Amino acid sequence: MPAQPITTAGTPPERQTVLHSWCVQSDWDAPTIVGGAGARLHTADGRSILDMSSLAECSNLGHQHPRVVAAIRAQANELCFVTSAWGAAPRARLAAMLLERSGFTGGRVFFTLGGADANEHAVKFARAAAGKPHGWVITRERSYHGASYAAMALSGDARTAGQSDPELYRVLHVPPPYAYRCPFGTASAADCAAAAVRRIEAVIGERGAPEVAAVLMEPNAGTNGIVAPDAFWPALRAATRAAGVHLIADEVMSAFGRCGEWFAWQRHGAGAQPDLMTLAKGLTGAHLPLGAVVLSAAVARALEPQMLMTGLTYCGHPLSCAAGIAALESYAEEGLIERSRRLGAALLAQLQRLATRHAVIGDVRGGHGLFAVVELVRARASREPLAAWPAMHPALRALIERAREAGVSFAARGNLLLLAPPLVITERELADALTLLDRLLGELTTELAAERAS
Numbered sequence: 001m002p003a004q005p006i007t008t009a010g011t012p013p014e015r016q017t018v019l020h021s022w023c024v025q026s027d028w029d030a031p032t033i034v035g036g037a038g039a040r041l042h043t044a045d046g047r048s049i050l051d052m053s054s055l056a057e058c059s060n061l062g063h064q065h066p067r068v069v070a071a072i073r074a075q076a077n078e079l080c081f082v083t084s085a086w087g088a089a090p091r092a093r094l095a096a097m098l099l100e101r102s103g104f105t106g107g108r109v110f111f112t113l114g115g116a117d118a119n120e121h122a123v124k125f126a127r128a129a130a131g132k133p134h135g136w137v138i139t140r141e142r143s144y145h146g147a148s149y150a151a152m153a154l155s156g157d158a159r160t161a162g163q164s165d166p167e168l169y170r171v172l173h174v175p176p177p178y179a180y181r182c183p184f185g186t187a188s189a190a191d192c193a194a195a196a197v198r199r200i201e202a203v204i205g206e207r208g209a210p211e212v213a214a215v216l217m218e219p220n221a222g223t224n225g226i227v228a229p230d231a232f233w234p235a236l237r238a239a240t241r242a243a244g245v246h247l248i249a250d251e252v253m254s255a256f257g258r259c260g261e262w263f264a265w266q267r268h269g270a271g272a273q274p275d276l277m278t279l280a281k282g283l284t285g286a287h288l289p290l291g292a293v294v295l296s297a298a299v300a301r302a303l304e305p306q307m308l309m310t311g312l313t314y315c316g317h318p319l320s321c322a323a324g325i326a327a328l329e330s331y332a333e334e335g336l337i338e339r340s341r342r343l344g345a346a347l348l349a350q351l352q353r354l355a356t357r358h359a360v361i362g363d364v365r366g367g368h369g370l371f372a373v374v375e376l377v378r379a380r381a382s383r384e385p386l387a388a389w390p391a392m393h394p395a396l397r398a399l400i401e402r403a404r405e406a407g408v409s410f411a412a413r414g415n416l417l418l419l420a421p422p423l424v425i426t427e428r429e430l431a432d433a434l435t436l437l438d439r440l441l442g443e444l445t446t447e448l449a450a451e452r453a454s
């Protein structure tokens with residue numbers, strides 16, 4: 001008998017029973033989503049919402065991608081689960097596909113359930129491969145690597161900073177290459193990148209390279225809104241290679257077309273390949289939970305004779321791996337990586353046009369793929385933030401609300417609008433979302449003027 005769809009009929013409201021992430025519980029009052037197609041989500045009350053953030057920058061393939069849904073169904077009919085004590089065809093196939101796509105020839109893949117545990121395991125593997133079990137790990141202030149305790153320690157995130165002590169986890173934070181507000185006071189993106197890498201070299205020097213196991217950073221996109229200047233990643237790769245310190249790329253958000261490449265570091269060529277890379281989100285297009293650590297041949301070789309003292313019950317879950325295979329096939333066969341690059345360039349150009357119309361836009365960055373950041377300011381010349389980071393100005397909160405009422409869901413953090421729609425969004429949908437944003441930015445400007453006048 002076919003299973004019936006689950007409805008909320010006769011169920012207490014979700015806002016009373018579920019502990020929801022990243023919010024005050026009493027504030028949560030979201031519509032129930034019952035389906036989706038392409039870049040759109042369908043609500044239980046019959047509305048269609050255009051998703052301009054791919055939910056949590058993860059639904060790169062759009063919602064209910066037919067090929068992925070069919071692959072999950074087919075795998076469920078065959079085999080839902082075996083542990084990694086047994087072989088599973090989808091696991092073996094997906095690992096081979098990832099190694100091939102990333103050029104990590106001769107490497108290995110460790111599967112996790114999401115991004116945080118991928119980052120934790122990447123650190124474990126980097127330390128084990130280097131023979132530095134307590135080696136320091138250098139990460140960025142203003143970064144997000146997950147919400148487990150070690151991932152919070154790795155992160156430089158105002159929301160979780162008080163919950164985990166980086167020193168206890170042997171983590172050191174360095175300032176980010178945030179060119180618009182360069183923490184080193186430089187005047188150009190290239191100089192900011194160079195200064196950020198020099199600081200990392202200095203920290204490695206101060207601790208002593210034999211004491212440092214890895215540098216872990218996002219090569220491009222992140223919800224912190226920082227888009228590293230072009231010169232940053234290649235210089236970081238050169239510096240870590242010279243110091244003999246592993247470089248881990250957190251590609252949880254930036255991979256699978258989000259930044260116009262399969263993996264964001266690939267924009268800088270094969271020489272920019274990290275030693276380890278972490279994946280999640282777009283790996284299945286978020287149809288099922290799955291993360292991965294991809295290890296270079298050298299790291300895999302170093303781990304080969306060691307007893308691997310770690311594991312997760314659901315490592316390489318066959319259903320998730322089947323979804324991952326279908327997702328990778330869809331990116332390739334539908335040309336979605338190239339599409340993201342093309343539409344990302346158009347998105348950036350359109351946002352830059354909006355910046356000429358709205359002085360509240362201080363900076364527009366990104367656009368290598370369908371990921372762009374709009375930073376809002378009180379005054380463009382002074383770059384005075386709309387609100388002190390990480391707070392959000394009520395006028396921006398109102399903009400997000402109004403957009404949702406008009407059928408478009410935008411993501412915002414602090415003073416940042418993050419535009420990261422599914423790679424399958426149509427050009428018409430993208431244009432409509434930007435027309436709406438144009439109007440709402442006008443209203444926001446009027447509100448700010450009224451606030452100043454009062």
Ligand SMILES: Cc1ncc(COP(=O)(O)O)c(C=O)c1O
Pocket residue numbers: 056113114115116117119144145146147218221222223250251252253254280281
């Ligand atoms: C760059 C980055 N790393 C790690 C994570 C954590 O991933 P997860 O939420 O799957 O644990 C995220 C999530 O947003 C992320 O953006």
